[in-house]
Every structure is written in C-alpha cells, then in structure tokens.
C-alpha cells in the first residue's frame with residue numbers, strides 16, 4: 572500500500588509537470604527521425620520505441636523508419652507489434668542482412684509476440700505471427716530509400732544498437748533511389764547522428780561498440796555529419812522505476828511494453844537504466860536543455876572497442892553530459908513519454 576501511495580504521489584508530481592512537458596513544439600517542424608536499433612537485447616530499446624510513437628502523436632517528430640541491427644527474425648515483427656499497438660502500423664521496418672550479430676531470440680521478442688491471455692487467445696491479437704506475411708526491407712536499402720526522399724539536412728538518425736547498418740550505408744553505391752553514394756547521401760540528407768555508444772568518462776568497452784567494432788570504428792571515423800554520443804555513463808544514471816512499471820501502464824489490460832519488461836526482468840519490481848531513451852529525447856527536444864554537451868572533438872574506437880574522445884576545435888563529435896538537476900527532469904520526461912496514452 573505504501574508503495575502504491577508513493578506511486579500516486581509521483582504521478583501527482585508528474586501531472587503538475589505536464590503543462591511544461593506535454594505541449595508540442597508549436598511553430599516548429601517535427602524532427603524527422605530514423606530509429607536504428609538492436610531491438611531484442613536490452614529492454615531500453617522498447618521504451619525508446621514507445622517514446623517515438625508518443626512523440627509522433629504529440630506532433631514533435633516525424634517517425635520515418637526503423638532499421639534493425641539485431642540479426643534475429645523476431646526483431647522486426649516485435650517492432651511492428653509495438654507500432655500497431657500505438658496505432659501507427661505503417662512505419663517502414665528494415666531488417667539487417669546476414670550480420671550474424673546477436674542472432675539469439677533473447678528474453679522478450681518471441682515471448683511477447685506469442686503471449687496468450689487467460690483464455691488462451693493472443694494477448695495482442697492485431698499481430699498474429701503464425702499468419703503474418705509482412706515483408707521487411709533490408710536495413711541499408713531502407714536507409715537509402717528514406718534519406719533520398721527527404722529534404723537536404725533534415726534527418727536525424729538515432730543509432731542505439733550496433734554500427735553495422737550505418738557503416739554499410741557509407742559504402743553503398745548510387746542506386747534507383749539516389750545517384751549519390753552512401754557517404755554523399757548521408758552528408759546531404761542527415762542533420763546529425765545521435766548514438767548511444769561508448770563511454771567518455773571511464774575506460775570501458777561498451778556493448779554497442781564491442782559487438783561490431785569495425786563498423787563502430789568506421790562510423791566514428793568517416794560519418795560526414797555532426798555526431799552526438801550518449802555514453803554508457805549517462806543512461807546508467809537515469810532510471811525507470813518499478814513504481815512506474817506497476818502503475819503507469821494500467822490504462823490497458825495488456826501492454827506490450829509492460830509484458831516485454833516482465834519477460835525481460837522476471838518482475839515489475841526492477842529499475843531500468845535508460846541508455847537508448849536519451850538519444851530520442853535529445854533528438855526530439857534538442858533545445859530544451861535536458862543534457863549538456865562536451866566541447867567539439869573526435870571520437871576514436873580502438874581494436875578492442877575502447878572509445879576515446881579528443882578535444883579538437885573543428886571536430887565533428889560531442890558527447891552528452893548530465894547533471895543531478897537534469898537527471899530529475901529527464902526522468903520525469905521519460906515517465907510521461909514512455910507510458911502515456913494520448
């Protein structure tokens with residue numbers, strides 16, 4: 572009971588903060604975002620996808636595409652399920668081709684897709700894995716198709732998994748979508764890349780980097796637009812709480828984010844770090860001061876996967892910083908943007 576009361580109290584605080592959080596960026600064009608994710612490994616990719624759907628409903632973003640870097644057949648259908656749940660089923664999805672990276676099913680993709688209710692029926696009946704014949708794009712083709720169709724300098728790519736797709740994109744030749752090669756296409760269409768990758772305060776081999784070191788080396792060395800990097804040390808400090816998981820999804824009997832969290836953690840009584848979510852909040856609301864940025868510099872990735880930042884006046888990269896005060900604001904924004912039903 573006490574926890575429930577604390578949860579209600581936190582909800583009341585969040586409601587008081589709604590006016591400052593909920594209003595769309597009036598007068599601004601929605602931020603165009605491609606979500607490049609290793610959906611199916613850690614659970615923060617799921618919350619980030621929920622955020623993307625809610626931010627699009629608020630008119631703050633234009634959700635252009637999802638491209639996957641986890642090489643597992645359930646990753647794309649799970650993303651499709653989440654988008655369908657949010658009544659946004661037409662976001663194009665690209666699956667990574669033969670990367671061999673993290674091919675295992677994991678703890679929540681297939682499990683959520685096949686989940687049954689107490690009557691033995693599909694918990695999420697708008698997605699029937701056994702009968703669905705959806706064809707997905709190849710990730711790199713979808714990146715080219717999407718970028719070619721957008722205005723110059725308008726697209727933000729949020730990379731929250733491995734660098735496989737973006738490294739491959741850089742090496743593509745011109746095609747029917749665009750005569751430009753991949754590097755030229757990225758330079759022309761991408762406003763900036765925001766990536767959850769690396770660690771910029773501690774010597775650490777971070778997961779997203781070490782799963783495909785050559786691709787991370789290539790992207791950080793050759794990517795032709797500004798790069799903003801959210802290091803492991805940022806999302807580690809900002810948490811989703813068990814109270815939120817238990818209380819904030821109760822507007823519907825079965826919620827595919829909550830169910831996935833239960834499969835992943837085994838319980839709702841768990842805290843979750845918010846690595847991937849930081850990139851989405853930054854992209855959608857870059858001018859709101861949720862994060863600070865380092866000076867300009869260059870990020871390099873060594874052969875073991877360690878990331879190093881070197882200050883340089885004309886460097887194209889900056890990394891995220893977050894203060895204790897900002898953590899409170901970011902956490903509150905995440906609580907709303909991950910769970911609201913508009």
Ligand SMILES: [Ca+2]
Nearest residue numbers: 609616731732
């Ligand atoms: Ca991820």
